[in-house]
Amino acid sequence: MSQAEALALLPRLRVEPDDLDADRTELLRWAAWAERFSPIVGIEDTLEPATLFLDVTGGASCFGGDEALVRKVCDAFTAEGWSMRVALADTIGAGWALTHAACGLALAWDIPSAKPQAAIIGPREHPRHLAPLPVALLRLGAAVVALLHQLGIDRIEALAALPRAEVAQRFGTEVVRQLDRALGDLPEVVVPYHAQPETVACCAFEFGIDRHDVVARAIDDLLVRLEAILERRGQGARLFECVLRQEDGESPRIECQLSRPMRDARYIGQWLRVRFEQVRLTAPVMGIELRAVSAETLKPTCPDLFDGEAHDQAEALAHLLDQLTTQLGKDAVTTPTFVADPQPEFACRFASALHQADAPAKGMQANRPLRLYARPIAVDVIAVVPDGKPETLRHAGNAQTVIRCIGPERIETGWWRGDDISRDYYIAETADGARWWLFRRLDNGRWFLHGCFE
Amino acid sequence: MGLGNRAIARELADRIRALESASRQADARIIPLGTGGLGPLFAGEGLPSATLIELLAAGPGSGALTLALHLAKHACGERKTLVVADHQRSFYPLALARLGIDVSRVIVLRCPNPRDTLGGLVQALRCPAVGAVVGQFDAIAVPEFRRLQLAAEAHGGIGLFLRPEAARGGTSFAGVRWDVRPLRSGDGCRRLHIDILRERGDGIALRQRDRAAIVEIDDATGAVRLFSAVGHSASAARNVGG
Numbered sequence: 001m002s003q004a005e006a007l008a009l010l011p012r013l014r015v016e017p018d019d020l021d022a023d024r025t026e027l028l029r030w031a032a033w034a035e036r037f038s039p040i041v042g043i044e045d046t047l048e049p050a051t052l053f054l055d056v057t058g059g060a061s062c063f064g065g066d067e068a069l070v071r072k073v074c075d076a077f078t079a080e081g082w083s084m085r086v087a088l089a090d091t092i093g094a095g096w097a098l099t100h101a102a103c104g105l106a107l108a109w110d111i112p113s114a115k116p117q118a119a120i121i122g123p124r125e126h127p128r129h130l131a132p133l134p135v136a137l138l139r140l141g142a143a144v145v146a147l148l149h150q151l152g153i154d155r156i157e158a159l160a161a162l163p164r165a166e167v168a169q170r171f172g173t174e175v176v177r178q179l180d181r182a183l184g185d186l187p188e189v190v191v192p193y194h195a196q197p198e199t200v201a202c203c204a205f206e207f208g209i210d211r212h213d214v215v216a217r218a219i220d221d222l223l224v225r226l227e228a229i230l231e232r233r234g235q236g237a238r239l240f241e242c243v244l245r246q247e248d249g250e251s252p253r254i255e256c257q258l259s260r261p262m263r264d265a266r267y268i269g270q271w272l273r274v275r276f277e278q279v280r281l282t283a284p285v286m287g288i289e290l291r292a293v294s295a296e297t298l299k300p301t302c303p304d305l306f307d308g309e310a311h312d313q314a315e316a317l318a319h320l321l322d323q324l325t326t327q328l329g330k331d332a333v334t335t336p337t338f339v340a341d342p343q344p345e346f347a348c349r350f351a352s353a354l355h356q357a358d359a360p361a362k363g364m365q366a367n368r369p370l371r372l373y374a375r376p377i378a379v380d381v382i383a384v385v386p387d388g389k390p391e392t393l394r395h396a397g398n399a400q401t402v403i404r405c406i407g408p409e410r411i412e413t414g415w416w417r418g419d420d421i422s423r424d425y426y427i428a429e430t431a432d433g434a435r436w437w438l439f440r441r442l443d444n445g446r447w448f449l450h451g452c453f454e
Numbered sequence: 455m456g457l458g459n460r461a462i463a464r465e466l467a468d469r470i471r472a473l474e475s476a477s478r479q480a481d482a483r484i485i486p487l488g489t490g491g492l493g494p495l496f497a498g499e500g501l502p503s504a505t506l507i508e509l510l511a512a513g514p515g516s517g518a519l520t521l522a523l524h525l526a527k528h529a530c531g532e533r534k535t536l537v538v539a540d541h542q543r544s545f546y547p548l549a550l551a552r553l554g555i556d557v558s559r560v561i562v563l564r565c566p567n568p569r570d571t572l573g574g575l576v577q578a579l580r581c582p583a584v585g586a587v588v589g590q591f592d593a594i595a596v597p598e599f600r601r602l603q604l605a606a607e608a609h610g611g612i613g614l615f616l617r618p619e620a621a622r623g624g625t626s627f628a629g630v631r632w633d634v635r636p637l638r639s640g641d642g643c644r645r646l647h648i649d650i651l652r653e654r655g656d657g658i659a660l661r662q663r664d665r666a667a668i669v670e671i672d673d674a675t676g677a678v679r680l681f682s683a684v685g686h687s688a689s690a691a692r693n694v695g696g
Contacts, residue, residue: 310533317535317583324563324574332565333574336547336557348548353561367673370519372546404639406673433636434515435644451546453644454519454616 004414020048027052032195037063037073042190044096044139051099053092053190070118086118092190093182094126097137097156127183131157138178144171156182199237199292201225208247208284215244215285216276222290223265223272230292236261237292238354240268242276248283257330259321259354261296271326321353330354342411343421344372344450367406367427369437369451376448379438387445390428390438395449400430411439427453483610487528490679495667496630497653501528503610505654506603508628510617511635517646518634519590520553520671522614524678526586527555529612534585537561537578541571542590552676572598579605579613590616596625603627622651629654643670645681 007013027043031052034041040055056069063069070086077084087098098119121129130137133156136145148171153159159167159179168176180186201222209215219242230236240256254275256268301311324333334350341347380394389405407426414420423439430436435453440446484500487493493500507525511518523536530536536555538545540562550557561578565571568591575587579602594602594615606613615628622633633649650665668682 313533313583316581320578320581320583321561323577324561327577328563328565328570328574332563332570334562334564336550336560336562338548338557344546344548348546350562350564367552368546368549370523370546370549371514371542371544373544429639429644430515431638432512433517433638433645434513435517435636436515451544452515453517454514 028193031193040190040192042193055190066120070120074118089121089126091182091184092188094130097130097133100137101133130182135159138182140178144175199229199295202289204287208286210284216273218288220269223269226290226292227263227265230263235295236263236298237295239293241291241293243289244285245287246283247286250282252279254279257325259318261298271322274326343413370454372451376450379447379449381447402428403431404429485528501525502654504607505629506606506613507630508615508617508626510619510622510633512619516634516636518616522588523553526588526614530585535559535583537584537587539563539571539575539589541566541568576601576605579611580608582609584611586612588614592618599627642673645670
């Protein structure tokens with residue numbers, strides 16, 4: 001179903017853009033969580049991973065056998081709100097194929113108590129279960145799968161029956177490799193993902209501290225410790241979070257967000273101190289936790305031999321962004337990003353300047369005003385002919401003759417957006433030389449001022 | 455004030471100007487505005503760096519922001535960043551490409567409090583990576599104005615401020631002050647009448663000048679150029695029948 005169809009059926013539907021990075025991060029988080037079932041947990045190596053691999057070789061007995069382990073995995077994920085499919089098989093390829101097989105597929109063993117569909121394939125039984133499955137379940141590219149279909153090779157058993165050398169020659173070595181991996185003729189191992197240990201420095205006081213300067217000094221010391229931890233790992237972070245544990249149970253939280261990953265205690269400390277000065281302690285502080293959130297590898301920077309000025313300017317700009325963000329907040333320091341949306345109020349967004357590298361934006365050449373009112377202002381307009389150009393504009397109590405008018409430029413949005421618009425825009429120059437951007441709603445003929453060419 | 459006190463005040467003022475001009479000359483430079491550009495509107499035939507420029511405009515839709523952004527574009531050149539204050543939350547950057555401004559080098563401060571925004575502009579002007587800041591403020595307190603001026607002198611940045619007509623009589627640390635009035639457009643160009651109320655002459659001292667010119671903005675290309683030669687304000691007004 002297309003988005004337009006879905007919105008037509010359910011206008012209040014919330015639509016979120018596909019975010020592959022966020023999906024991957026979330027899957028990695030669950031990979032770390034799943035280490036309770038196996039020390040080797042990995043995710044599939046694709047651009048859009050959606051599968052967790054757990055190597056449970058020799059480990060099922062700790063959970064009471066294969067069946068008990070699968071049930072525990074299903075129960076644990078279901079309790080966290082996930083719907084899922086689980087397969088236990090000799091090879092990664094067989095497990096992947098069985099979990100991705102169509103719902104109606106007859107599985108070797110269903111667990112009646114668990115809502116998720118689960119299957120356990122006994123030792124050396126996987127070739128039999130793979131045989132009737134489509135070749136697409138060998139994790140092959142769409143082009144190869146289409147070619148195999150054209151030649152009538154729809155099922156894995158048909159592909160497996162062909163001589164490997166000819167298959168490799170005709171369809172590429174990747175097809176043979178994936179087939180052999182699924183059947184267990186070629187080894188494939190789970191590449192384990194291990195979440196980095198949390199980068200945190202903390203301290204606890206014997207007695208509650210209520211002096212701002214002493215707490216600030218303790219934060220500085222923690223920053224030095226955190227810098228040493230990050231330096232050992234070759235990492236930095238863009239976000240530092242400081243939690244103050246108070247005697248009354250309250251835990252005020254301050255954070256410092258940076259435009260690039262850093263670990264320099266003095267640099268981070270100056271911004272964290274600005275934030276700390278804005279905190280009002282309601283009770284003595286018993287302990288402090290300082291955390292580098294989402295630490296990342298710090299790449300060494302080297303100034304260009306022939307263009308040192310560019311490097312210096314980039315450093316100065318990053319410093320300015322950190323400073324402004326600390327003082328004004330990240331929502332106040334922005335860079336414009338443009339969206340291909342015909343409705344003027346949605347065509348431009350302001351994103352935090354801290355992520356400006358992710359938001360390249362190109363303007364448009366159409367004549368647009370430099371000021372756009374968040375809410376169009378209703379105005380009285382006199383036109384000589386119905387639906388014609390404005391002749392007189394009455395705004396803020398003043399009537400102005402329109403001496404020049406460019407338009408109309410019709411802007412319409414589709415009905416599937418819910419509050420669709422249909423407007424005729426004009427650039428109107430009044431007798432005093434001022435230029436306005438106004439529109440007439442086509443549904444009711446009312447006029448609105450939407451901006452000015454300041 | 456007695457005659458003696460007046461003489462002392464004048465002498466002190468001269469000494470302060472001499473001190474200020476000496477500090478300015480160390481980093482001052484003239485930014486060329488191109489052939490047919492607005493260079494003749496400035497004493498040095500170009501945009502003076504480390505300067506605050508005030509554009510007094512009668513009301514919205516006057517074209518003063520377009521003019522300010524045009525000057526800011528030249529101040530930023532190919533590398534520096536432009537910072538725009540938008541506490542009114544009405545700035546619409548979609549039009550910047552038409553003015554030839556690279557949007558990826560624009561930072562917009564959308565802090566609702568004008569005072570905090572001014573503080574942000576002071577920090578921005580102190581940054582060597584920032585070529586110009588642009589903002590519209592009804593009121594700027596004297597200490598804030600002074601901080602802006604000192605910040606501009608730190609690294610040669612240019613501060614462009616749109617002010618209402620009512621600010622004409624107020625204290626200002628701006629080295630250049632123009633009164634911008636929109637005129638009737640013609641030949642596919644928008645025209646603005648500029649009264650030069652104040653200009654910094656050759657980095658030495660402020661001069662009060664009675665000069666004016668007409669600037670036109672091409673509707674099709676967004677190019678800004680001088681329409682009339684810079685002359686006495688009365689003659690400029692006659693050029694357009696104003």
